[in-house]
Amino acid sequence: MVNIAVAGGTGKVGKTILEVLKSQTRHKPFLLTRSSTPSNDDNVTSVTVDYSDITSLAEALERHEIHTVICCLPYEGDALKVGQGNLIKASEASVHTKRFVPSAFGINYPKEAVKELPVLAHYFQAIETLRQSSLEWTLFQNGCFLDYWGHPHIKSYLRPSPFGIDIAGKVAAIPGDGDTRFTVTYSFDVAKYVVAAMDLDEWPETTRIAGDIITWKEFVNLAESITGSKFQVFYDSVEKLERGELTELPSQVPCYATFPKPRFQWFMAIFSRWTADEEVCYIPGELNVKVPDVQPMTVKAMLETYWRG
Known part of the structure; x- marks a missing residue:
């Protein structure tokens, strides 16, 4: 101890x-x-x-x-x-x-x-x-937090920062071509992995965690299948995102009360763009192999638990 x-x-x-x-x-x-x-x-x-x-x-x-x-x-x-x-x-x-x-x-x-x-x-x-x-x-990397697509139903202490897909609004604004892999991990799974890593004898400089690895197109297909609804899908090119522009999602509007719209859109355009770059947002889960007792929530499990139609 x-x-x-x-x-x-x-x-x-x-x-x-x-x-x-x-x-x-x-x-x-x-x-x-x-x-x-x-x-x-x-x-x-x-x-x-x-x-x-x-x-x-x-x-x-x-x-x-x-x-x-x-x-x-x-x-x-x-x-x-x-x-x-x-x-x-x-x-x-x-x-x-x-x-x-x-x-x-x-x-x-x-x-x-x-x-x-x-x-x-x-x-x-x-x-x-x-x-x-x-x-x-060691520095922990876990990709994007899955919580952002589970709000408001999922237990989370993170501030809502929706982008890419608005499940409640049945709208998607896909960054890039939608075929790039990126990693998402639920915040409480991140915490479980971090605590489990305290027992490891040695730490690498970077400890990587992966709750799930998915593409935006796969995410939309799962959301449509599980909610039983057809989503309206837009594509935001990398060039558009580089200009600080993105397609507004209905779930983003309430965020403007605490995060002014121009600043919010500029900030989220950066992170949206990064999900179209596997060098940035594709995080392989090496720690998952070392800590098999932790079973992280997948995108499919999150959707089935909180959004099934």
Whole structure:
């Protein structure tokens, strides 16, 4: 048994991983939080930290004998640059801390994407910092989250970010030609794999997870078959997506209340385009082979469970 701390464990992916971590008994879960209010959860120990202070961070890791840090800090503001950057340095300074998981849990981001999404510079910097450190570390890749097509029925802490297919609206806006393979994984399956990987003797630099591997055309065919409805299908060319344009889906409209439409469409056009590139979004599931006890949800299972007509 080792002590495992989750940074950013109160939102989205971090909350999901912490929930699964709390459900097992092999390791003791800790939550690194900026909040000074004690958690009322008896299954997790909350540790108040200041991400701007490397010394106090290291002392907190030492005091609680944290062996592994799982960083789930968001890709917003200075969370990666300051929070994760300092947490890596503090982990290396801590005698007890041996392993580190950087905030990733997504696709194989291309380095040139920094031009469009500057925050990714801090993502790549974390990788270089870890390579130069004495820590054992691994970066988890799982493709796109299957949750986006299970909302609002599926259990998920992720914010709805629909693209490609609107199952409720019976509309599809397929990126590219629809024949490119890409990977999707349910967030709770990602969490199960991450927690299972804590027991592996060795970690590769990249740990790949695949809930399911599918093409957009296959996705639409499954959705039509299982819902019993014919979908209206549009195709968004890569060139169109490169201009930041995409066909609007009815399920995207509610997102504009918290994510202004021009920004949302620009952002989702980037991710839609990436699903047409197997170098980016096709993630083979090597970890699946090592952890056969985890049986991930497939696209077909998700559709049959939440959308059968």
